[in-house]
Amino acid sequence: MKPMLSAENVVKVFGVPNSPHAITALSDVSIDVFSGETVGLVGESGSGKTTISRIMMGIETATKGVVLRDGRRVETKADWKELRRNIQYVFQDPYTALCPTMRVGAALAEPLIVHKKCPRSECSDRVAEMLKKVGLHPDVMRRLPIHLSGGQRQRVSLARALMLEPNVLICDEIVSGLDVSIQAQVLQLLINLQSELGISIVFISHDLRVVRYMCDRVYVMYNGEVIEAGETSNVFNTPSHQYTKSLLAAIPGVVRNSSVDIG
Ligand SMILES: Nc1ncnc2c1ncn2[C@@H]1O[C@H](COP(=O)(O)OP(=O)(O)OP(=O)(O)O)[C@@H](O)[C@H]1O
Numbered sequence: 001m002k003p004m005l006s007a008e009n010v011v012k013v014f015g016v017p018n019s020p021h022a023i024t025a026l027s028d029v030s031i032d033v034f035s036g037e038t039v040g041l042v043g044e045s046g047s048g049k050t051t052i053s054r055i056m057m058g059i060e061t062a063t064k065g066v067v068l069r070d071g072r073r074v075e076t077k078a079d080w081k082e083l084r085r086n087i088q089y090v091f092q093d094p095y096t097a098l099c100p101t102m103r104v105g106a107a108l109a110e111p112l113i114v115h116k117k118c119p120r121s122e123c124s125d126r127v128a129e130m131l132k133k134v135g136l137h138p139d140v141m142r143r144l145p146i147h148l149s150g151g152q153r154q155r156v157s158l159a160r161a162l163m164l165e166p167n168v169l170i171c172d173e174i175v176s177g178l179d180v181s182i183q184a185q186v187l188q189l190l191i192n193l194q195s196e197l198g199i200s201i202v203f204i205s206h207d208l209r210v211v212r213y214m215c216d217r218v219y220v221m222y223n224g225e226v227i228e229a230g231e232t233s234n235v236f237n238t239p240s241h242q243y244t245k246s247l248l249a250a251i252p253g254v255v256r257n258s259s260v261d262i263g
């Protein structure tokens with residue numbers, strides 16, 4: 001089976017390569033995402049998790065290496081446009097991800113209108129349907145982001161990302177700004193949405209307990225490289241790299257207790 005989305009041997013240098021100010025964010029990173037799975041990206045701050053995910057959805061270009069969709073290289077402008085429509089990104093911070101002056105209904109209808117997904121007259125029904133799917137009352141449509149709690153905002157961000165029925169959802173630290181009980185609700189929502197919609201999820205998080213709970217496979221990144229990858233249970237139970245061991249050792253209970261659960 002071919003991965004539905006891959007990054008192959010991606011290098012990313014910010015700034016002019018070989019200049020004193022150049023930053024090599026990714027050295028040689030390869031990541032596969034298969035249909036319907038949740039793939040975790042973990043690693044310390046600055047290890048390149050956001051950069052590789054931005055490259056995989058075409059909002060950042062690779063210095064070297066390629067992105068493949070269903071085994072086919074994404075090359076032309078039309079390929080990238082198609083990719084961007086099928087891969088949606090949910091940001092860490094729902095406070096800045098949503099336009100503060102745009103009511104929730106308009107924010108959710110916007111992707112439908114831009115991509116001509118349905119007649120304007122049907123947008124409102126589609127928005128109401130999606131709000132219910134993410135556990136919000138359709139009346140939320142009339143509110144501004146400032147009138148929502150952090151958990152509600154993150155649900156709205158998820159709803160917005162799902163409006164175009166993407167194949168892959170990239171979730172970049174989506175629960176790290178939320179308190180623990182709300183985190184558990186949003187994660188459960190994500191699991192439910194995945195089984196309902198059959199989407200693949202790239203789940204980026206610092207929190208290894210959450211990654212263990214959510215992900216089928218995991219990539220451990222360090223300093224712009226993937227240093228370990230595999231099924232989550234294998235990586236967590238028998239980490240082979242010293243860095244992974246130290247990441248796991250920093251979380252009380254995770255190494256000793258393989259049934260650790262969240263919240
Ligand atoms: N636009 C940019 N210009 C220059 N350097 C950048 C840019 N974006 C990222 N970097 C650098 O690339 C490296 C990887 O950053 P990235 O944001 O991918 O890390 P991350 O793993 O997502 O970190 P965090 O967990 O803090 O979100 C860092 O050294 C960062 O400073």
Ligand SMILES: [Mg+2]
Pocket residue numbers: 049050051172
């Ligand atoms: Mg990041």
